[in-house]
Amino acid sequence: MSSLFSILNEDLIVATIRLSTPITLAAVGATICERAGIVNIAMEGLMIVGAFFAALFAYRTGSPWVGLMAGVVFGGVFSLLHAFATVTLHLDHVVSGAVLNILAFGVTRYLLVLTFGHPGTSEPIPVSLAEFQLEIPLLSDIPVLGRALFAQTPIVTMSFLVVALFAFLLFRSKTGLHLRAAGEHPLALETLGVSVYKMRYGGILISGLTSGMAGAYLAIENSVAFTEGMTGGRGFIALAANISGGWNPIGSFLASLFFGFADALQYRMQIIRVLAVPSEVFIMFPYIATVIAVAGLVRRSRPPKAVGMDFMIEAEGDWRG
């Protein structure tokens, strides 16, 4: 049992942050989107689209930064489909999200064959974002948290800023108030003269941008190529993180950290063989932890009042119709 403590070190915290980053980004996006009133289960699809275009642009231009921008932008573009379907066409949010997930996997596969000539995995990109490791001089020397927070690769560092930005935006700005109103009582917001449609489009777009960034992280920072299906269910974990986090950017961040921690722990527990069980038990561990976390926290978690409900300006009477 003493060897169990040997894995509780700084490296574990660095690994936790590293593993939770794509989930954090997608989850914060989901938070903003759902706070605006639109259910988004398409993070998985948005991530894979972002991953593909990040890899494609990084490969073709040789610059991973261009790849990063492409991943973010195309994630946003793809999310506009969800926006158009749910806000303009008033379609069911869950159906639209599910369709987008399937479409994303199909489109990326098709484009992969079109651009790289074969399915499976793309060619490796010449320069990966992982080569640009940030190291803030004094702060990264802080024991325990220094390396984890201040000596990471670009997108990881950006994810902290994203969390802080949206936590501030959502609760301390006028736009954030309008966004939350769009998800709580859209009729009230509309009577103020603020377009609920615009707010919801904005919310979805933001989730597209952050999920695109999460995908870019997977393809060009955590790896050096695009592989079909490389999101590996992280989009759905992000959904769970958003719910466990109480539809709050900071909560989503913490829930994502929890999953990242369980994932990081799993590898290290395998190495020291903390229990004489088949390795598959360890591999299951992060997912079981997620189920327990969601089950434990879901009752205390209150979704936005009008999330998933369509809002139509021309509709008579109560918006709940």
Added chain:
Amino acid sequence: MTEGLKRVLLGLAILSLAFSLVFVACKKKETAEEAEAAAKETEEKVLISMATDVGGLGDKSFNDGCYDGLKKAADELGLEARVVESNQQTDYIPNLSGLAEDGSEIVFAVGFLMADAMVEVAGQYPDTYFAGIDIDLDPANAPENALGILFKEQQSGYLAGVVAGLLTKEHAGASPKLNDENVVGMVLGMDIPPVERFQAGFYAGVMSVNPDCEVLSVVTGDFADQAKGKEAALALIERGADIVFQIAGLTGVGVINAAKEQGVLAIGVDVDQNHVAPETVVTSAVKGITQASYLTVKSVVDDNFQGGQNRTFGLKEKSTGIAPFHSFDSVVPQAVKDAVDKAEEAILSGGVTVPATRKEAGYRG
């Protein structure tokens, strides 16, 4: 836009989509029929094909190795090689059946996980030959048109273990990428027999030259996730491993990348993976998938395919071993190279029996 207009537009969009789908489907059928007719009339190229395992092409080892064998046969013998990717295990049967339907002379099922699928499809298409890489056919009910191609991975693992065991401690001065922690690691894709053979052999090889070495293992559970491979490798490197052996297909590319980033050495698997990271991959535990698939195609062309059994390839057939050191040739000391040669001789002469399971090797894993 009024509600009514929106509905009309949506309806039109759906109808046109449906029509185009029908149009495409119909067109496809026509072309297939035309092609069949054309094939009967003219000399059509004989088709050989393979269905990949879930790692897909681009794994730089397993699936790529088999495809290279097919391509080589196609080039030399004037055939057409086709490959179909399996994204998940439920794709195996549809993929194999589809290739048999397309009229492929021989269909390769690439991977241990495809065993049941291959046996079932081989039963349904008795006129098509099937060859399974890493598939262990039960002699009691092996179809006559199916062949299991097995390798003695433990031999390659053993030789790689000898290299790793010597480099990590006794000859750690040979490269700045080696430390003196006396720890080596392995990253497994899934815990299946071919992978276990590599693992058991590697452990035995390390123990034969460095009994105090700490040999660690991590199973990622996935042959197609580079991120998991990278994470597993990083965990091993944090524990002091200066040589990481990847037995994980595409996941293993992540292992090699992690080793590259962290400035330690890696050992590749299945094929010579030095080109993946020339300054990091010191050698690879190879198995002659390319050669075996090429020879099997040739046997079909030469009309002496012997199905209903397994063929095992090992050191004697020059199908197992370790890849050349390439840029590390001047770095690896002669003593290590001599030890490898000695171990090879010992395996061939029977002086050393390499364990094929963790239990035989006495390794907890």
